Amino acid sequence: MLNTDNVGRRVMNLYIGSGLAITALMILAGLMMRAAQANWMPLSTGSFYALLTLHGAGMIVALALCGMGGLWRLMRRHADLSTAPAVVTYGLTMLGVAAVLVATLGGGFAGLYTFLYPLPFHGTWPGWATGLFLIGILLVNFGWMIWCLQMLGAVMRTYGGLRGALAWDFVWHPQAFRDAGRHAPPPEAFPALVAGLDGLLAGMDCMLLGIALLTHWIDPRVRIDPLWAKNLTYFFAHTFANLIIYMLAAFIYVGLSYATRRKYHTSVVFVIAWWSSLVFILTNYSHHLYMDFVQPRPLQYLGELSSYLTAVPVTTVTIFTALLLVWRSGMRWTLGSIFMYSGLIGWVVGGIGAEIDASVPFNLHLHNTLWVPAHFHTYLLGGCLLFVVGWVFLLIESRSARHTSALLRWVVSVLTFGGMAVFLMGFYCGGAFGVPRRYAVEPPPGPLTAKFATIGAIVMCAGFLIACGEGFRLRLGRRAIPSPRDDGETSGGRCVMNHVATGRRAVIAGGAAGALIMFSGILAPLLSHTMTTISVHHLLHAGMAAGAGILALALATGLKKRDRERVGWIIPAVLAPAVGLLLMWPSEYAYLMMHPWLHVCDHLGIALAGFLAVFSAQAYVRGLGWPMLILMVAMDAMAAGGYGVSPGLVSLAPPHPQAQVAPSILGKKVQPLSLLARGAHLYLTLGCSGCHSVNGSRRIGPTWKNLAGYPQTFADGKTRIANDKFLKNAILFPDRLHLKGFPRGVMPDTYRAMLAGARHPRELRLRAIIVYINSLSNRGSPSRRPSPNVPEK
Numbered sequence: 001m002l003n004t005d006n007v008g009r010r011v012m013n014l015y016i017g018s019g020l021a022i023t024a025l026m027i028l029a030g031l032m033m034r035a036a037q038a039n040w041m042p043l044s045t046g047s048f049y050a051l052l053t054l055h056g057a058g059m060i061v062a063l064a065l066c067g068m069g070g071l072w073r074l075m076r077r078h079a080d081l082s083t084a085p086a087v088v089t090y091g092l093t094m095l096g097v098a099a100v101l102v103a104t105l106g107g108g109f110a111g112l113y114t115f116l117y118p119l120p121f122h123g124t125w126p127g128w129a130t131g132l133f134l135i136g137i138l139l140v141n142f143g144w145m146i147w148c149l150q151m152l153g154a155v156m157r158t159y160g161g162l163r164g165a166l167a168w169d170f171v172w173h174p175q176a177f178r179d180a181g182r183h184a185p186p187p188e189a190f191p192a193l194v195a196g197l198d199g200l201l202a203g204m205d206c207m208l209l210g211i212a213l214l215t216h217w218i219d220p221r222v223r224i225d226p227l228w229a230k231n232l233t234y235f236f237a238h239t240f241a242n243l244i245i246y247m248l249a250a251f252i253y254v255g256l257s258y259a260t261r262r263k264y265h266t267s268v269v270f271v272i273a274w275w276s277s278l279v280f281i282l283t284n285y286s287h288h289l290y291m292d293f294v295q296p297r298p299l300q301y302l303g304e305l306s307s308y309l310t311a312v313p314v315t316t317v318t319i320f321t322a323l324l325l326v327w328r329s330g331m332r333w334t335l336g337s338i339f340m341y342s343g344l345i346g347w348v349v350g351g352i353g354a355e356i357d358a359s360v361p362f363n364l365h366l367h368n369t370l371w372v373p374a375h376f377h378t379y380l381l382g383g384c385l386l387f388v389v390g391w392v393f394l395l396i397e398s399r400s401a402r403h404t405s406a407l408l409r410w411v412v413s414v415l416t417f418g419g420m421a422v423f424l425m426g427f428y429c430g431g432a433f434g435v436p437r438r439y440a441v442e443p444p445p446g447p448l449t450a451k452f453a454t455i456g457a458i459v460m461c462a463g464f465l466i467a468c469g470e471g472f473r474l475r476l477g478r479r480a481i482p483s484p485r486d487d488g489e490t491s492g493g494r495c496v497m498n499h500v501a502t503g504r505r506a507v508i509a510g511g512a513a514g515a516l517i518m519f520s521g522i523l524a525p526l527l528s529h530t531m532t533t534i535s536v537h538h539l540l541h542a543g544m545a546a547g548a549g550i551l552a553l554a555l556a557t558g559l560k561k562r563d564r565e566r567v568g569w570i571i572p573a574v575l576a577p578a579v580g581l582l583l584m585w586p587s588e589y590a591y592l593m594m595h596p597w598l599h600v601c602d603h604l605g606i607a608l609a610g611f612l613a614v615f616s617a618q619a620y621v622r623g624l625g626w627p628m629l630i631l632m633v634a635m636d637a638m639a640a641g642g643y644g645v646s647p648g649l650v651s652l653a654p655p656h657p658q659a660q661v662a663p664s665i666l667g668k669k670v671q672p673l674s675l676l677a678r679g680a681h682l683y684l685t686l687g688c689s690g691c692h693s694v695n696g697s698r699r700i701g702p703t704w705k706n707l708a709g710y711p712q713t714f715a716d717g718k719t720r721i722a723n724d725k726f727l728k729n730a731i732l733f734p735d736r737l738h739l740k741g742f743p744r745g746v747m748p749d750t751y752r753a754m755l756a757g758a759r760h761p762r763e764l765r766l767r768a769i770i771v772y773i774n775s776l777s778n779r780g781s782p783s784r785r786p787s788p789n790v791p792e793k
Contacts, residue, residue, distance in 0.1 A: 005076065005077075007083055008072075008073050008076045008081075008083075009073065011069065011072065011073065011083055011086050011087070011090075012069045012070060012072065012073035013069075014069065014090060015065050015066065015068055015069020015070070015072070015086075015090060016065070016066045016069045016070060016388065016391075016392065018062075018065055018090070018094065019062045019063060019064075019065035019066035019069065019388070020062070020066065020388065020389075020392075021062075022058055022059075022061070022062035022065070022097065023059065023062040023063060023066075023385065025058070026054075026055050026058045026059040026062060027457075027461065029051050029054060029055045029058075030055050030059075030457070031454065031457045031458070031461070032051065033048060033051055033052060033055065034426070034450050034453050034454045034457060035450075035454045036048060036440070037439075037440070037441070037442050037446060037447060037450035038447055038450035038451040038453075038454050039447055040451070040454065043440070045440045045441075046108055046110060046124065047108075048440035049110035049112070049438075049440065050104045050105065050108050050109060050110040050125075051104070051105075052110070052112065052113075052438065053104050053109060053110050053111060053112050053113050053133075054100065054101065054104040054105065054113075055113075056112065056113030056114075057100055057113035057137070058097065058100070058101075059380060060113070060237075060240065060241050060244070060380070061093065061096075061097060061140055063244050063380060063384045063385065063388065064144070064240065064243075064244050064247075065090075065093060066248075066384075066388040067195075067243075067244050067245075067247030067248045067384070067388075068089070068144075068147050068247065070247075070248070070250065070251055070388070070391060071151070071188070071191060071192055071195065071247045071250050072086055072147070072150075072151070074188045074192075074250050074254060075151065075154050075155070075188070075189070075192050078154075078158055078186065078189065079154040079155070079157065079158040080564050080565065081150065081154055081565070082150075082565055082567045084567050085146050085147070085149075085150045085567060085570050086147070086150070088143070088146055088571070089143040089144070089146045089147045089150075090143070091143070092139050092140070092142050092143030092146070093139070093140050093143040093144070095136075095139050096135075096136040096137065096138070096139030096140035096141075096143065097136070097140070098136070099132050099133070099135055099136030099139060100132075100133055100136040100137070100140075102132060103129045103130075103132040103133035103136060104129075104133070106129075107125055107126055107128060107129025107132065107133075108124070108125040108126075108129060109123070109125045109129035109130060109132075109133045110123060110125060111123055111130065111133065112438070113237075114233055114234070114237055115133065115134065115137065115213065115233070116229070116230060116233055117213060117216075117224050117226055117229035117230070117233070118224075118226065120133065120134070120213070120217075121216070121217065121220075127217070130217055131214070131217045131218075134210060134213050134214050134217060135214070137206070137210055138206075138207070138210040138211070138214070138578075141203055141206040141207060141210060142207075142574055142575070142578075144199060144203050144206075144240070145199075145200060145203035145204075145207070145574045146570055146571070146574050147199075148195065148196045148197075148199035148200040148203060149196070149200065149570055149573060149574065149617070149620065149624070150196075150565070150570065151192045151193075151195060151196035151199075152192075152193065152196030152197055152200060152621075152624065152627070153196075153565055153570075153620055153621030153624050154192065154196075154565070154621075155185065155189050155192050155193045155196065156621055156622075156623050156624060157564075157565065157621050157622070158185075158189075159185045159189065160182075161622075161623045162623060162627070164185075165185060165189065165193050166193070166271075166275065167184045167185060167266065167271045169182070170182075170184040170266075170268070170271065171268050171271050171272065174268075184266040184271070185266060186253075186266060187250070187253040187264040187265075187266055187270065188250035188253050188254055190266075190270075190271070190274040191246050191247050191248075191249050191250040191253075191274075192250070193274075193278075194243070194246055194274060194277060194278050194281070195243050195246060195247045197278065197627065198239060198243060198278060198281050198282055199239075199240070199243055200627065200631060201239075201282065201631055202235065202236050202239040202240050202243070203236075204577065204631045204632070204634070204635045205232050205235050205236045205239075205635070205638075206232075206236040206240075207577060207578055207581065207635065208232065208581060208635050208638060208639060208643065209229060209232040209233060209236065211578060211581045211582060212224055212229070212581075212639070212642070212643045212644075213229075215582075215585055215586075215587075215644075219585070219587050220691070220699070220700055221587040221691055221700075222585070222586050222587050222643075222644045223586075223644055223645065223689060224642050224643065224644070224645075225641060225642030225645055227292070227294055227295070227642075228641045228642025228645075229642060230289065230292070231286075231289070231295075231299075232638075232642075234285045234286070234288045234289065235282075235285045237285075238284070238285035238288065239281060239282060239285060241376070241380075242281050243281065244380070244384050245347060245379065245383055245384050245387075246277065246281070248343075248383075248384055248387040248388065248391075249318055251340070251387050251388070251390070251391040252318065252322055252340065252343075252344070252387065255336070255340050255390060255391050255394050256322055256325050256326065256337075256340060256341075257325070258394060258398065259331050259332070259334075259336065259337040259340070259394060260325050260326055260329035260330075260331045261329065261330075261331075262325050262329055264321065264325070269316075269317065270317055270321075272313075273312075273313030273316065273317040273318075274313065274317075276309070276312065276313045277310070277313050277314070279306075280306050280309055280310040280313075281310070283302055283303070283306040284303055284306035284307045284310050284358070285303065286299040286300060286302060286303030287303040287304060287306075287307045287357075287358040287363070288303075289303070290303070290360060290363050290364075290367065291363075291367050291368075303358070304358060304359070304360060307354070307355060307358035308355065308358070311351055311355060314347070314351065315348070315351075319344050319347065319348060322341075322344055323344070326341060333409065334393065334394075334397050334403075334404060334409075335390075335393045335397070335404050335409060335412060335467060335470065335471075336390050336391070336392075336393030336394035336395075336396070336397050337390070337394070338390070338409065338412075338413060339386045339387075339389045339390030339393060340386070340387060340390030340391065340394065341390075342382075342386050342390075342413075342417060343382070343383050343384070343385075343386035343387040343390060344383075345382070346378055346379070346381070346382025346383040346386055347379065347382075347383040349378050349382065350375050350376065350377075350378030350379030350380075350382060350383055351375075351379070353371070353374055353375030353378055353379075353428070354375045354376075354379070356371075356375075357371055357372060357375060365434070366431055368436055368437055368438075369430070369431040369434055369435060369436055369437055370426075370427045370428075370430035370431040370435045370436070370437050370446075370449075371427070371428065371430075371431025371432065372431070372437055373427055373437055374424060374427030374428040374430075374431050377423075377424055377427060378424050381420065381424070382420055382424065389464075389467070392471065393467075393471060393474075396471055396474045396475050397474060399478050400474040400475065400477045400478055401477045401478070402473065402474050402476075402477035404470055404474070408466070408470060411463075411466060412463050412466050412467045412470070413463075414463075415459055415460070415462050415463030415466065416460055416463030416464060416467065417463075418456075418459060418460075418463075419455075419456045419457065419458070419459030419460030419461070419462070419463060420456065420460045421456070422452055422453070422455065422456025422459065423453050423456030423457045423460055424453075424456075425452070425453075425456070426449045426450060426452045426453025426454075426456065427449075427453065429445075429449050429452075430442075430445070430446055430449040430450075430453075433445055433449070435449065533645075534586045534589060534640075534643075534644045534645050535640040535641075535645055536640075537584070537586075537589055538584060538636060538637070538639040538640035538643060539637060539640050541580070541584055541603075541606050541636050541639075542633050542636035542637040542639075542640070544603060544606055544607045544610065545580065545606065545607070545609075545610030545632055545633050545636050546610075546629070546633045547607070548607040548608070548610035548611040548614070549610050549611065549613070549614035549625070549628075549629035549632065549633065550629070551611060552610075552611045552612075552614040552615035552618065552625065552629075553614060553615075553618060553625050553626070553629065555615065556614075556615055556618035556619060556625055559618070559619055559622075565620060565621055566619055566620055566621075567620075569616040569617070569619040569620035570616070570620050572612050572613070572616040573612075573613055573616035573617040573620055573624075573628060576609045576610070576612040576613035576616065577609065577610075577613050577632050577635060579605075579609045580605075580606050580609030580610055580613070580632075580636070581635075581636075581639070581643075583602055583605045583606045583609065584606065584636070584639060584643070585644075586643060586644020586645075587644065588602075589644075610632060610633075610636075613628055613632050614628050614629045614632065675764070675767055675768040675771040675772075676768070676771050676772055676775055678764075678765070678768040679768035679769045679770070679771050679772025679773070679775075680772050682765060682768060682769055682772075683704075683769070683772060686751070686754070688769070691747065692704050693705070694776055700742070700743065701742060701747060702739060702742060704772075704773050704776050704777075705776050705777070706776070706777045706778060706779070707722050707727075707773060707776070707777055708722050708723070708727065708773050708774045708776070708777040708779060708780040709721065709722060709723070709774075709777050709778075709779025709780055710722055710777070710779060712726070712739055713739065713740045714737070714738060714739060714740060715738045715739070715740050715744075716738075717740075724770055724774075727770050727773055728766065728770065731751055731752075731755065731766065731769065731770075732751065732752040732755065732756055732766075733752070734747040734751075755769070
């Protein structure tokens with residue numbers, strides 16, 4: 001079925017073999033959890049949730065590996081793909097899998113595979129397990145982004161840039177397209193394009209979220225907005241999981257074509273359907289957040305609408321065309337074709353379950369019940385896994401002189417699909433009865449449905465084991481391939497990229513504009529000493545990255561045009577944005593603001609990271625710099641929403657009545673602010689909330705609730721009353737006051753320059769913070785509590 005490219009075949013076998021091995025282990029883990037819920041196997045609660053975390057993350061990564069390896073191999077038939085990026089991707093992914101394995105089974109991390117903030121940081125597991133899990137996810141994501149860049153670069157290089165890969169002229173200018181002797185990309189090129197483009201966007205999202213969580217793990221002063229993190233989490237997780245089956249659609253296009261001796265053809269309807277999927281995959285994630293009352297309402301409408309529209313291109317093009325391909329084709333029903341065809345059924349059933357859950361009236365009852373894992377188990381197990389197994393069998397059968405008997409095909413089909421149906425119905429029935437998901441011990445009728453599901457899973461595994469044995473038997477009967485190329489494999493309509501010459505003036509103007517924007521941002525600390533908010537800092541960095549990227553594109557026009565990929569550039573293209581995010585470490589802004597030249601160096605590093613990311617992408621494949629520029633600037637700008645940024649004052653307002661004044665948040669124009677209102681605002685914007693609570697809860701530093709006026713015990717056993725002088729010294733000279741029970745050296749001494757000294761002769765900001773601390777204590781100094789409407793003096 002494929003040509004005799006031994007290197008490409010080995011890479012594909014490595015990916016798919018590893019993916020199926022991990023899948024088998026995750027199925028075993030799932031079987032153990034269902035048996036525990038059925039009360040048939042003893043499993044502690046902590047072990048259950050750690051296993052659940054591993055199962056969810058491992059299953060998705062395993063099936064993604066299968067899709068990545070197979071699609072890479074298929075695109076290698078049409079494009080010159082180097083094996084080096086594929087090997088690096090595989091290595092990073094397996095390192096990430098190992099890290100997640102150690103974090104969950106060794107460290108007991110049970111923050112679930114969605115690692116939804118702030119859950120990973122508030123568990124009974126050790127802190128190193130949280131960090132190792134996050135590092136593992138980031139390693140997997142780095143590998144994923146390298147793969148996406150290679151796929152996107154392959155289709156752009158082979159079919160004439162992004163316009164050619166989208167078959168834009170094929171749809172809108174068909175006559176001129178044919179007259180030029182051009183051919184539309186083959187069907188399997190569109191999954192590569194969508195996975196590469198949407199996957200790169202999801203990867204940037206995961207990079208931002210992962211580094212934000214990792215910096216919070218290292219430095220808890222870095223605050224994160226929970227709603228911001230939740231949206232990024234579900235955007236990445238839903239998009240990544242969705243792209244698995246879209247990658248595996250390429251298996252359908254090639255596999256069923258081989259089995260039926262018919263071909264999929266690229267048509268106008270086919271192309272437009274994939275354009276639609278390109279958008280819908282990115283916009284339907286918010287149906288997971290219907291129950292979040294603070295979620296912006298437009299996103300809720302978009303989530304439901306997009307969820308319905310997603311099914312249209314899938315059913316009307318891929319599935320319907322596949323059914324027509326099989327209809328009266330005389331296809332021989334081997335195990336490969338049976339698994340492949342049955343995967344279409346699982347895709348439809350899982351999709352219907354998802355559409356039901358995405359409907360708001362049903363979601364009110366099905367939200368967080370077993371119905372949710374029911375539809376994505378159907379999607380992954382009954383769709384994705386069957387496509388992969390069918391693909392493997394088709395490959396084996398195409399080179400085997402042996403055949404599978406009809407009896408064995410019936411046995412495998414009945415056991416596999418019958419057991420799978422019973423297993424999945426345990427989830428669907430449990431969800432319909434309102435059994436909650438993610439419960440180690442389920443309320444009735446959860447244990448009963450778990451019993452049926454466990455039996456079904458055992459039967460299904462027996463069917464897969466028999467099929468596995470038959471696969472080895474068929475492989476031992478391999479026959480020689482008659483020729484290096486067969487099955488009509490061609491270059492798939494490959495065309496030479498038509499590069500449009502860029503005018504010299506436009507290049508110079510673009511480079512000059514980019515340099516001006518970049519250097520303005522780099523030198524900004526020397527021009528202004530005002531302490532700006534973290535969000536403004538992030539937006540400034542996004543602007544710098546935009547300028548650096550434009551300059552990089554201008555300079556990259558001088559690179560020599562090549563038809564082959566320049567592999568050495570792909571690694572810096574992926575790692576440079578991550579370095580830029582690390583240089584945007586929010587808790588260091590206060591220190592950098594007091595050291596302008598060091599701040600300039602930090603900005604220079606951020607600009608260089610942006611320049612390197614765009615230049616490397618453009619040098620890797622001509623035309624790839626523009627998508628990288630847009631995605632990187634969007635990522636940096638998104639950081640302003642929650643990376644080191646606490647939620648609004650309303651959600652964190654302290655209980656004191658006078659401290660509820662927040663004119664800038666509530667929209668009231670009350671100026672100037674009182675000292676108390678300003679102190680409440682500074683508590684959030686200066687990062688104080690990262691270490692000090694206002695409700696009595698313990699953090700790295702002492703709580704501000706009932707701090708003022710109360711005796712404080714030092715590490716040497718002495719005590720002092722926390723009066724105004726004590727509070728002032730604690731803020732300006734934190735190393736001089738070492739309180740018992742709290743670590744020393746955590747609080748930076750940079751607040752001295754930010755709140756007092758020559759630049760702040762009246763110390764209004766310092767007084768405001770002390771007033772606010774007094775307002776949180778029933779022993780606070782009454783003289784320091786002005787009315788909210790009394791202006792500063």
